[in-house]
Amino acid sequence: xxxxxxxxxxxxxxxxxxxxxxxxxxxxxxxxxxxxxxxxxxxxxxxxxxxxxxxxxxxxxxxxxxxxxxxxxxxxxxxxxxxxxxxxxxxxxxxxxxxxxxxxxxxxxxxxxxxxxxxxxxxxxxxxxxxxxxxxxxxxxxxxxxxxxxxxxxxxxxxxxxxxxxxxxxxxxxxxxxxxxx
Numbered sequence: 145x146x147x148x149x150x151x152x153x154x155x156x157x158x159x160x161x162x163x164x165x166x167x168x169x170x171x172x173x174x175x176x177x178x179x180x181x182x183x184x185x186x187x188x189x190x191x192x193x194x195x196x197x198x199x200x201x202x203x204x205x206x207x208x209x210x211x212x213x214x215x216x217x218x219x220x221x222x223x224x225x226x227x228x229x230x231x232x233x234x235x236x237x238x239x240x241x242x243x244x245x246x247x248x249x250x251x252x253x254x255x256x257x258x259x260x261x262x263x264x265x266x267x268x269x270x271x272x273x274x275x276x277x278x279x280x281x282x283x284x285x286x287x288x289x290x291x292x293x294x295x296x297x298x299x300x301x302x303x304x305x306x307x308x309x310x311x312x313x314x315x316x317x318x319x320x321x322x323x324x325x326x
Contacts, residue, residue, distance in 0.1 A: 174204065174303075174323055174324070174325045174326060175203070175204030175205075175323070177204060177205070177303060177305075177323050179303035179304055179305045179321075179323060180303055181223060181301050181302065181303050181304065182222075183220065183221065183222030183223075184219075184220075184221050184222070184304070184305070184306040185219060185220040185221070185222075186217050186218050186219055186249075186308075187218060187220075187249070188217040188218040188249065189218050189249045189250075189290065190212070190214070190215065190216035190217055190218050190248075190249055190250045191214060191250070191255055192212035192213060192214030192215055192216040192250045192315075192316060193212060193213045193214065193250060193251055193252065193253065193254055193255075193261040193262075194210055194211070194212060194248060194250060194251065194252040194261060194262045194287065194292050195211045195212060195213050195261050195262055195315070196210070196211040196262060197209070197210050197211070197262070197264065197270050197271055197282065197294065198211070198271055199271040199272075199273055199276070199279060199282060201276055201277065202321075204323060204324060205278065205321040205322055205323045205324060206273070206276045206277060206278040206279045206298075206321070206322050206324070207319060207320070207321050207322075208246065208271075208279070208282060208294075208296060208319070208320040208322075209317050209318070209319050209320075210246075210248055210292075210294070210317065210318040211315060211316075211317055212248075212250055212315055212316045212317065212318070213261060213314075213315055214314065214315065214316065215310065215314075215316050216248065216249070216250045216308060216316050216318060217249075217308055217316075218248070218249025218250070219246070219247060219248050219249060219306060219308070219318055220245075220247045220249075221244055221245070221246050221247070221304070221306045221320055222244065222245060223242055223243065223244055223245075223301055224243055224244070224245045225243070226243065227243050227244075227245045227283070227285055227293070227295030227296075228245075228285065229285045229286050229293075230285055230286035230287060230288035230289075230291060230292070230293045231286060231288035231289075232286075236283050236285050236295045237268075237283075238280070238281050238283055238295045238296075238297035239280040239281040239297045240279075240280035240281060240297030240298050240299060241280075241298070241299055241300045241301070242297075242298050242299075242300055242301040242302070243295060243296065243297055243298070244295075244296040244298060244304065244320070244322070245285070245293060245294075245295060245296075246293065246294040246295075246296055246318075246320060247291055247292070247293045248291070248292045248293075248318055249290065249291060250290070250291075250292060251287050251290050251291070251292060252287035252292045253287060255290075260287075262287075262292075264284045267283060267284035268281070268283050268284075269281065269282070269283070270282040270283060270284050270294060277299070277324045278298050278299050278302060278322045278323070278324050279296065279297070279298060279299075279322065280297040280298060280299060281295070281296075281297035282294060282295070282296055282297075283295040283297070296320070296322075298322055302322055302323050302324070302325070302326065303322075303323045303326060304320060304321060304322040304323065305320075305321050306318070306319065306320050306321075307319050
């Protein structure tokens with residue numbers, strides 16, 4: 145009986161000291177997300193025009209969506225030290241600990257007439273994100289020579305993903321998801 149207690153004690157001590165722990169485990173990614181924080185781009189150009197900008201909150205990330213009239217594929221989304229206006233290069237003031245410059249390779253105006261297809265009611269607050277876990281501000285940086293740029297102020301430099309979706313109808317969407325945590 146003494147041998148059983150001795151073995152049991154030895155096993156419990158080994159487990160307590162981590163000597164018999166299972167093989168090394170890697171830390172699980174947040175919500176199963178395996179995104180990074182490096183720039184994401186698709187260099188394709190599009191004639192689709194920006195028609196709306198909206199945002200939403202999800203359990204694991206905050207989402208920014210740019211709607212287009214027509215098909216779009218091109219974008220460049222990256223962390224920058226400062227977001228600048230299209231054309232002038234003047235800095236855009238943004239709240240947050242890190243800044244994403246979101247550039248759609250599509251204009252916010254009709255190429256044939258030059259008429260604007262999207263004008264934010266408030267360029268400093270394109271969509272309201274107060275109370276969001278990650279987003280701090282979405283600001284308009286302009287539309288110039290076929291490119292449309294937004295500044296996205298976020299809490300910190302966090303992982304993000306970018307993709308395009310077709311629809312609804314003949315339109316399309318550019319989607320930027322920024323995780324709440326690493």
